Amino acid sequence: MKIAQNYKIWFTISLAVMILGLIMAITSGMNLGIDFTGGTVMQFNIGKEFTLEEIREITSQFDLDADILHAGKNKEEVIIKTKKSLSNQERMEIFEVFKEKYNLNKDEDFREAEQFGPTMGAEIRNKALISILLASAGMLLYISYRFQLRFGVAAIIALIHDTLIVLSIYSIFKIPVNSPFIAAVLTIVGYSINDTIVVFDRLRENLKYMKKETYFDIADKSIKQTLTRSINTSITTLLVIGALFVFGVESIKEFALPLLAGVLTGTYSSIFIASPVWALSKSIGKN
Missing domain, CATH: 1.20.1640.10 (Multidrug efflux transporter AcrB transmembrane domain)
Structure with a gap:
């Protein structure tokens, strides 16, 4: 040929x-990730194995359109990335749903939350x-x-x-x-x-x-x-x-x-x- x-x-x-x-x-438009658009990142310790579908069922209640990642040594933590800029009250509302479903403790299991811009x-x-x-x-x-x-x-x-x-x-x-x-x-x-x-x-x-x-x-x-x-x-x-x-x-x-x-x-x-x-x-x- x-x-x-x-x-x-x-x-x-x-x-x-x-x-x-x-x-x-x-x-x-391009589907720009959170690194380019800015938004909010939250990390929770679930304390046991979980599926991403379980987490999406919760985040979908808040219309977050979030990226969900496993974290932690035994994949018992979850990182939620959303393009939305969530206030402290909105973050706590989301955590309350996780807390109720997985019996979490705020002081121990709410690992971190960060909000940043597209810079x-x-x-x-x-x-x-x-x-x-x-x-x-x-x-x-x-x-x-x-x-x-x-x-x-x-x-x-x-x-x-x-x-x-x-x-x-x-x-x-x-x-x-x-x-x-x-x-x-x-x-x-x-x-x-x-x-x-x-x-x-x-x-x-x-x-x-x-x-x-x-x-x-x-x-x-x-x-x-x-x-x-x-x-x-x-x-x-x-x-x-x-x-x-x-x-x-x-x-x-x-x-x-x-x-x-x-x-x-x-x-x-x-x-x-x-x-x-x-x-x-x-x-x-x-x-």
Whole structure:
């Protein structure tokens, strides 16, 4: 199959996902987590094992639309995160329901309550953007030095593609965007560039011996030579992250979910985006 030469198909698929994500973000907005919107966090010691459904039955009475997490060594505590700014009286009303159902003691089992604004989220977002920009600039310089400028530009385009695709997925499926998401995106950037460089290294070697072939033919051969390696690496990575997502606690799942999306997107871009972009830029430059 001519992967690089069919670049219009892959570009169209990616563009369609991005446009759909943009439309969803404009019409209904991103589902920003409490870290970005501000709100209230409460932690109670239930004193025994419980299910999240039990807790949601209580929080739904107050229309909190809350994120609920297990906490504590034996998962006998609960953390409730809601975007609503609850007064002290409202917090106590919520705790009274827990107190009645689980026979709790206010002094011992009401562990903490905190109310905060969106400043924390804005700071995390800004620092994440700066980190991504600095990392991208460093990668561009390094890849341009080790390979060529067009390799560096293609790699950065692939990174931007990965980030936008993951954001689009979160926008389309209304998955909460929170602090673990930001950490996962930064991890995705590092993983994606590693896969892309493997393909580029093979591409650079083939350039020396395939001087009569078109750039798209060279890209296709390089992709096929590294395809098994890329797929095997991605599968082993996905198995580990998948296990974390299935068996991990809620806070780990929040980190594992964007990683799953990012690994899949990074593998896709290293095969279907980065090399075709390089071949297209070389062909245009040649003409």
